[in-house]
Amino acid sequence: MKVLVLAIDRDDDFGKKAGVKGPVIGKGKCIDAALKLSLADPEDSDANVVYAAVKLYDELKKSGEFEDVEVALITGHPEVGVKSDLELARQLDEVLKKFPADGVIPVTDGAEDEQVFPILSSRLPIVSSKRVVVKQNETIETTYYVIYRYIKEILSDPEASKVFLGIPGLIFLLYGVGKLLSVSYPQSMNIISNIVAGVILLFIGGYAFTKGFRIQIFRALVNEFIQVIFGVSGLLIIIAGMINAYVNIDSYAIELLGKVPEPGLIKLILYIHSINTTIIIGIAVVLVGRIVQAYLKKDPHIWYNIAGLLILPTFWIIVDVTSRYALSVINFHSLATVIEISAAFVDVIFSVMISTFIRRYSIRWANGDEIETGAGDQEVRIAQEAT
Incomplete structure (x- = not known):
């Protein structure tokens, strides 16, 4: 080796x-x-x-x-x-x-x-x-010198200064504005305080979230505008569906079970079953956005998202069948259940076949049709470079 x-x-x-x-x-x-x-x-x-x-x-x-x-x-x-x-x-x-x-x-x-x-x-x-961690000599590296040196590095480093100076500066700025407003409108002190605290938490949480998941918002809006629009739309569909299912859970329970179960595991499974379709639709919208973005950028990885879109019906069937079986609405011996499970297997086979074809086509398409149909070794090499 x-x-x-x-x-x-x-x-x-x-x-x-x-x-x-x-x-x-x-x-x-x-x-x-x-x-x-x-x-x-x-x-x-x-x-x-x-x-x-x-x-x-x-x-x-x-x-x-x-x-x-x-x-x-x-x-x-x-x-x-x-x-x-x-x-x-x-x-x-x-x-x-x-x-x-x-x-x-x-x-x-x-x-x-x-x-x-x-x-x-x-x-x-x-x-x-x-x-590698460089050892420090305690007789030379006094506390004052260490603090001075690291403060100097923070001030000179744009990324570090955003965290150690920018965020605390924003907090002081917002609290300062809140204090000045409370002088003029003392009766609104609680409202102003809650607004300031909410803005601070929203900013810090958003900054930590985007940094933690390496999300570059402005670059994404410029370079992946379509994907962002579809992603936000899919997320809103999922959230709206979850809220709607929560509000109408009792009527849905009566329709499916004939009664309203007590809060607990049964009601949780019922809720999962009720949001199944909405979640699948939201994910499908997100994947469509990724497919459109990949097509416009001529990205050979477009087949990943197409494969995910094709396999979504199988995921829907799995959640639907398992949740209804847990609720004792169906059993695995009924003809309808067997047909539904068979449809999931057919979808998996169909998705694999179509995805394999699309993968080969997308590699040739992304590389300007430079690969001939029979050039297997060259196709594998370009596929490895693309991934």
């Missing part, structure tokens, strides 16, 4: 500070790059990442656990995000051309660099990982 020990510099400190262009391949070249960065900025921890990668490379070479080992450094871009990750992916492909590894061991100095792990795992398996 060939293993690549890979040092990662996502924000390209090597390029900005030391003029080192990635990728850097080989022990000697990596040590030279680390020395240049150490001389340019002795406090930068990225140099220690490369030293740690070289040390790990020597240990693996000495142990003989792998067939072959190589060490390399890839650098991203000062604009951390899509641009830096695309550059890292390009450099990784360049490294793999020179050293076709079977696995990779990434070496980083923090969580930010570790965000590129999905890029690595899409090319080759991650055998292990190593995070």
Whole structure:
């Protein structure tokens, strides 16, 4: 097994500070790059990442656990995000051309660099990982100096300043406006306080949600407008259906069961059964939006969404049959139930066949019909590159 020990510099400190262009391949070249960065900025921890990668490379070479080992450094871009990750992916492909590894061991100095792990795992398996933590000398690193240095870094880092300065600043701003309004309208103090608290929680919750799920709202609205519109429409359909089912649950229970059950498991199953159709319709609307967006962008992954849309009836049948069986409305010996289950099997077979055909067609379509129908090996290779 060939293993690549890979040092990662996502924000390209090597390029900005030391003029080192990635990728850097080989022990000697990596040590030279680390020395240049150490001389340019002795406090930068990225140099220690490369030293740690070289040390790990020597240990693996000495142990003989792998067939072959190589060490390399890839650098991203000062604009951390899509641009830096695309550059890292390009450099990784360049490294793999020179050293076709079977696995990779990434070496980083923090969580930010570790965000590129999905890029690595899409090319080759991650055998292990190593995070470098630089030790501090307590006699030198006084509390004042540490606080000063990190405050300085927060102020200079746009992403960190949004979290540590922007959000607290917004909270103080809203409370300040609320206090001023309460002076003029003291009788509305409770209303103003609730509004301010609601806006703060809404903003913090929305920011945390979008960051946690890596949702870039403005970029999505610009680049994936159709998908966003269909996604919001599908979500509204689901929410409306859930509210409607909750309001009319008693009348629905009388229609299906002939009585209103007590609150508990039976009523929960009845509620799930009542929202089944609405949820399927909402998901279908979302998938249609993704299909339209993929078609306009000529994305070969369009077949994923088409396959999901075709398999939705099976999901509806499964929920419908199991929930009605749990409510003792049907049994598995009745002809209607057998027909419904058979329809689910037919839908699965039909979806697999159609999806396989669409997958082949979408790959040829996305690549400008450059693949001939009989070129099986070439089709597989382009499919792997597309995924």
